[in-house]
Amino acid sequence: NAGVTQTPKFQVLKTGQSMTLQCAQDMNHEYMSWYRQDPGMGLRLIHYSVGAGITDQGEVPNGYNVSRSTTEDFPLRLLSAAPSQTSVYFCASSYIGFSPLHFGNGTRLTVT
């Protein structure tokens, strides 16, 4: 089982560039979410989805867009990268909100 796969593992962007962080899961999980983790800090929820076609905002949604066209994929788009978005991004999935989350290995993003 691949579990939750995030690509790329590392990315460097210049201020103002856009990019998409990819997240895919092969466990048929309805629930998927994106977190960011700044150095020495806890995880903060960016966006989440409870099924295909349904997304909602988390704690820190500004500057990020998401869509959920399939059960398997939940991409995170940075519209215009800023240095404040330098962070490690984790994608997670589970069957339902009460079930244990499965996390990907993260994407380390640096914005210069």
Next chain:
Amino acid sequence: DAKTTQPNSMESNEEEPVHLPCNHSTISGTDYIHWYRQLPSQGPEYVIHGLTSNVNNRMASLAIAEDRKSSTLILHRATLRDAAVYYCILTSATDKLIFGTGTRLQVFP
């Protein structure tokens, strides 16, 4: 959204039991209590969860207070590999899973 409160850090010696506390005084009747841990440079991993009764698995035990306003993650014999940040979170019906800053556990040989 219900919040949790955990100590910033705790220390233990190897092979000793560790009790990691979590306060969640605003927990609702349908909130589950989940624990995750994050090893250095890795994503979080699930440890254990419960609703009302105490729970055991191969990794740890979860003791839930009778009023459910607090819980304790118990590592029966700490090892160096247990050094990590431990997060206690509540999973509500809104599916908005909020992590706090967690407890950093140091284990000394």
